[in-house]
Amino acid sequence: MCGVVGVAGVGDAQKEILGMLTNLEYRGYDSSGMAVLSNGRLHVVKRQGALSELKKELAKPSVPLHGSSGIGHTRWATHGAPSDINAHPHLSSDGKVAIVHNGIIENYKPIKEQLLDDGYVFQSETDSEVIANLAAKLYQECGAGSYRQVLSRLQSRLVGAYAVVIQFADAPDLIGGIRNECPLNYIQNDGQSAISSDLSSLVSYGRDVFCLKDKQCVILGNEGVEVFDESGAESEAIAITINWSVEKARKDGYDTFLQKEIHEEPAAAQAFCREIRNHRAALDAYLKQHSFTKIVVVACGSASFSAIFAEALARQFELPVDVISEVGSEMRYNPPIISSTTLVLAISQSGETADTIGAVKAAKQKGAQVVAFVNVAGSTLEFVSDLVLPLSAGPEISVPSTKTVTNMFLAVYFFLDAMRQALSGARDESWFTSAEDFRAALAEMVGREREFRSIADRISGYQSCFAIGRGVDFSIAKETALKFKETSYLHCEAMNAGEFKHGSISLIEYGMPVLCILTDQAQRKKMVSNINEVRARGAQCIVISDLQPTEIEDAEAMTVITVPAVGPVWNTILTLVVAHYISFLIGTLRGIDVDRPRNLAKSVTVE
Template identity: 35%
Template sequence: HTRWATHGAPSQRNAHPHRSTDGRLAVVQNGIVENFSELRQQLQAMGYTFASETDTEVIVHLLDHHYHNGCAGDLVAAVRKTLTELRGPSAIVVMSEDHPDLLVAARLGNAGGVAIGLGDGEVLVASDIPALLPHTRRVAFLENRQMALLTREHVTYFDLEGTPLTKQTTIIEWDTQAAEKGEFAHYMQKEIFEQGRSLTDTLRGRLDFTNQRIQLDTLNLGSVRLAKIDRVTIVACGTSYYAGLMGKYLIERLARLPVEVDYASEFRYRSPLITPNHLVVAITQSGETVDTLAALEEAQAHGAFTVAIVNAIGSQAARICDGVIYMQAGPEIGVASTKAFTASTTDLYLLACYLGQERGVLGDSARQELIQAVASLPGLAGTLLEEAWQGGFYRRLAADFADYHNFLYLGRGINYAIAREGALKLKEISYIHAEGYAAGEMKHGPIALIDENMPVVVVMPKDNQYEKTASNVQEVKARLGQVIAVVTEGHEEAAELADYCLPIPAAPEAVLPLLTVLPLQLLSYYVADLKGTDVDQ
């Protein structure tokens, strides 16, 4: 089992599973024990010694205490008792040498998923669907304050009070090949280059060409509720937040609704002004992002209509929201999101068109143009990526820039969101410092840092923001900055301005931002690969 390090550095002694002092109990966990220090002190006072710095070890010692004191060797009762004393979200799996044919899995709060796989004569448990795919496609999910008892033959479900539960099984349509690297060196590389196909899957079933309308059957936003919506709030983390920034531009322009975009981790701490007339959209690839789920709970407490844009079928976000728009991108294994970003931004494009369509603010001809534009997206993306695969240009470009320590990314309008996302990708996988700025804000601080040692990546396709962005490029050039520009293929003026060009196919302006991100993903990947970083982790 692997997890993000929360208490203590990644090391052998902090690694899971954690065992009781006698070695007869073992626990793996996702989440955070918020009252870790308090419990550790109590257990030390009882005579327990700790071999690690991690918060998970308090769980196994607390479990050991209850197992031998009060629960009389009843493992399930000891797990229940232990969970009642933990503060903070936790997902755990427990083993005992006294019960070798039993696993106990439990979920407390939103600490990531607990997926139960139902195989042929076997039962499995994992934190995410791809781990189960080689064995089964029949999956059930634990929710908050639920537990599962797994034996070789069957699984039974209870809540933490001991009440039996019946679980619905979900059939996962992803296949095992989708979760394998195949000919690619890394999952991230594979997921970048399969975006032509994944975008086709994202659009499947959503475009009604006969009637020239958008169909979002799982949105569940009826006409009466839709008529009351007067504001949209998008909550997300990391890459999904930058997708949300794109969504703001799209929804405000196409549906004429005001939109706020919040980091999910900040949303609930600022006393947000949410009403029943709000549409709150959560973006999360896994559907299990802790802060995003907490933001959804806050929105629902205020009566808002909630929608999840999510990739993982049957995930917590999909289950608790009023409506869902699946990314339909297939499993994303690499930690740096690529195809989920383009899938979620495409979903936001569809949502914006749908809201404009149903609110009557998007005319027939405009809607038809937008449908045709987005329908062309998979082919355009596939062409760009095929040329990148065959040409080797990005690997050569990476060799020129892998040794730089700072990058600046610039974009205007909707491409500001792409600049932010491009900077995140570079720092996330290559460990090079990079910052994304609105191009018009360059003169308010960042310009002081620009010199020959500061590569500047500019997102400047041929759109209605081009001339303003070109002026910013001139300012960069005047300070000897090296300009790497994402440009529309065949646009000679842009090509002459830049030192290095990352071309995208000529395309309808409405879908340009969905293409401009692809060269930035490629640049980040090849720089990281050349530096030898662990791209997928």
Template identity: 35%
Template sequence: MCGIVGAVSSKNIVEVLIEGLRRLEYRGYDSCGFAVINSANAKHPIERARTTARVAELAEQGKQFIGTLGIAHTRWATHGKPDTQNAHPHISNGLIAVVHNGIIENYEALRTELQSAGYVFSSETDTEVIAHLIHQAYLAEGQKDLGFAVRSVLPRLHGAYAVGVIAQDHPDVLIGARVGSPLVIALGDGENFLASDALALAGRAHSMVYLEEGDVAVIKASAIQILDQSGKEVKRASKPMPAQSEAVDLGPYQHYMQKEIFEQPRAIGDTLANITQFGPELFGAKPADWNAFDQILILACGTSYYSACVAKYWLEEIAGIPTQVEIASEYRYRKTVSLPNTLVIVVSQSGETADTLAALRHAKSLGHLFTLAICNVASSAMVRETDWHFLTKAGTEIGVASTKAFTTQLLALYILTLSIAKRAGKLDPDQEKKLLRELRHLPKALHSVLALEPQIIAWSEAFAKCENALFLGRGMHYPIALEGALKLKEISYIHAEAYPAGELKHGPLALVTDKMPVVTIAPKDELLEKLKSNMQEVKARGGMLYVFADHDTDIVNTDGIHVIRLPEHYGNLSPILHVVPLQLLAYHTACARGTDVDKPRNLAKSVTVE
């Protein structure tokens, strides 16, 4: 959610700010803006541009500006409606400009206090209190030390945030600070940068430094200084800056979501590339610790939660280990029974999901001894804060609706399952080789499923005319039905629900008419005959069934039943394959309805607020 870009240089950095925001558009936003200072101007006032349109509109405004110091932002509205007045940057009395990611939980009390002190607010945001508090501290301190002013204000802010700050009378200083929300410094030649995501500055600098919790960075064109929470100067490890990613280029695709759906064979192949056996070394664990946990708790949100729900079936059925799955935003606020010998797993594409991070910290505070992150970003907070990790190789995912991150999460959780099964003596060497061969076949199998796209496009034309849809699955395919419904509602704005097919008669059957399509996932497994009975319940009420079936099921196209057959039967790997046609169905339905596929309304890619 939201995106921060900052720069300080001897050259004009307006285009750098705009390009950085353009690369962060995938996160989702309602407004955007920048503020710059031109050090060549003797009076160097803070100049600002803001819009509720796209970054392209901001770029047009930016042609009128020159600045050697600046901050920029894409805003996803939390406090205050999405309009220009609430767009960042916020400026206090022409002196201090601030951009901010996150939420200030005690902003109402701070706002009241500042109003009593004579400050006038021009927005409804929680961010404006930061600007005024820094202004107040900056003047009170006497020496007008911007870094000191920011450090003195941070303890008063309750919540998770990252900020970028500039001051009118310091045209060569950029301040960055983070508590609970990511922030990276990018180091260039005679210029330095700040961003909430390294992608914003890829190819722009030679190295980068991730700020740690509570850090404040004083950034100049020629040097940086990082201070910890106590005000002590610290050194943070630098890493090479990634080259500009090809992921930001659409190539022949119409949308990033479509591109990322078709990248899944590559993503799966890359994630599997160096795996020759299952075991603790894949997760960075020592054998003694690997053998010490006796149950599992998985914490996740959204799409990642559905991957965890599939994993529960695998872990209990294949590895024989008790497993609980919790929605992170619920777990962190409820009283739980803590058993120390539990492996706590957090699953997140970005590794910065606020609720999942908070749930991880809560679990650790309860005394859980073992933690593992499954994540797509090596430098993320979750990877740094867990004992072990498994990095998926999905690559940059720009579309808000997750696709390749989901399938690689499923793959990682399946690999985890087999590694625990091996520990329990449930996997002999011959079985291990056989399962590795099956995994190596996944990219080819995915290509075969993607070839079904023309048939799915034909279905999408009917779906585009509907306002409601029902998704059904059984066993480990029920979470896949949930994921399919989520994808459809996210990007097409069609109301979609998912149910275990056996629950139809307990309520959802009342909704079934010929106006509501019922999508059914029908793999050839031990529940297939039960599922067929559930399908007949729909058909008997005049419902229209759209069935994704394995190639060797005997479900056929008849009046009221439309069938697309997947090329193979995939066994335990079936969820990874069956979700792909659901992604394509959601994508093409959204295209037929003319929605903004990559940036659906009200949603953001990286959910870094509670």
């Protein structure tokens, strides 16, 4: 969602904030802005649109902001349309407080009504502006220099999910922050302080970072760091070390982050397999300690397709445990039966997905245990889980997720294989042996751009298509459909191939592209029949399979993309990169900003 940042004690606050916002733009690009404190006054510049619009405004001779402290924001709109006036930062009506905010304030209406009665003026349609005016009122009540009191009282008054960075007009080298259910991290080195909702904008200041916990407050200033809770009592943030360099968050010669991250899929997969091996003993001990009768795999977006994959794979493995997939936004309010013998397996790139976290918290209240696969260290999901396992994909900047998705599918495969061995009492290392063959096959796949481009050229002019699969392949069809929609704005509907003939096949017109995933060995013959049914109606079938064309009936009448044969399950996961690459190429052919598709943000931290 929105990106929030702040700096204090730096030489050029405008330059530092722009650098941080550049690394955060994928969290929201409806508008951006900054406030810099200079000569006792908070100067605010903000503009609707991409960060480039703000940069244009700041390039005007009369506009540059000079100061050593400031705050900044990139917005994904929730309350109020994208506009200059609704952009952040928001100033209190007396001009003494500026804030930037990520999240939603659920009780903003009664607070706003009270502040209006007290004479405070509001300019925007946002829920965020109440924070600035409430902070100004609290500061007036508490007295000059009462920054700690203001933050703790502000924390106790707000209801919702939020990360707020706050600046006071009478505090030249001080910034504050409060957090609840939205990430907020900080670092202080050599007198310089930086705070941000995302680690990618902090890594240039150092790798030893602190993550606030829910309901914590922080003040960063010349006299050091103060962390405390809403009662004002001293508290401790969580210390983490960022294990990647700032270069990892750059394009490295690629035109887009999306293409770069697709090409990083082999290295990301290798990193996951190497790192998860170090966690195998802890997972084995955990599974031995507990006896689960049900596993609920919960996630949102692309991660939810790895949950669907897990459910299908568990059936193929014939695990004597009920494994079901759930979408986080639905599970919280319409949950399956959960008990103390239920394991919730939560999967998230950011670890901040509000719907997934809400579902996990609700399940824990019913006694469930939680294991989480997370890509970002120090995330909220880590705090609420009993065992955390890393996805190890490295920073992912493009809004459409690719390398992390591949690692999510690897993660659930690894987990179910470990579960199968735990239940049988056997132990072998064959999964890790095959993992290296998988990495090599994945490296081969990302080198086949010419083949994928010819397909993208052929179907980029269509407005609608289908992706179909059976068994474990249906999860790949779901990911294919989502990537086509979000990356290329080409409407793609995922269907269980066997269900296609029960209505949706009526939409097939001559030449319509249908992407057919064909790797599930148990349903291979049935899937080929389904492909022929669609082709008979005039569809343009693009088959993604581990079979050679000579092994597929009437293959000469289709386009066949053959993935290298690594083994069952591995071959299925390999097909993901085909969907990622083709959707990326279609998006570029259509002139779309594939890194920042419209209306989307990387980390959805609100419900």
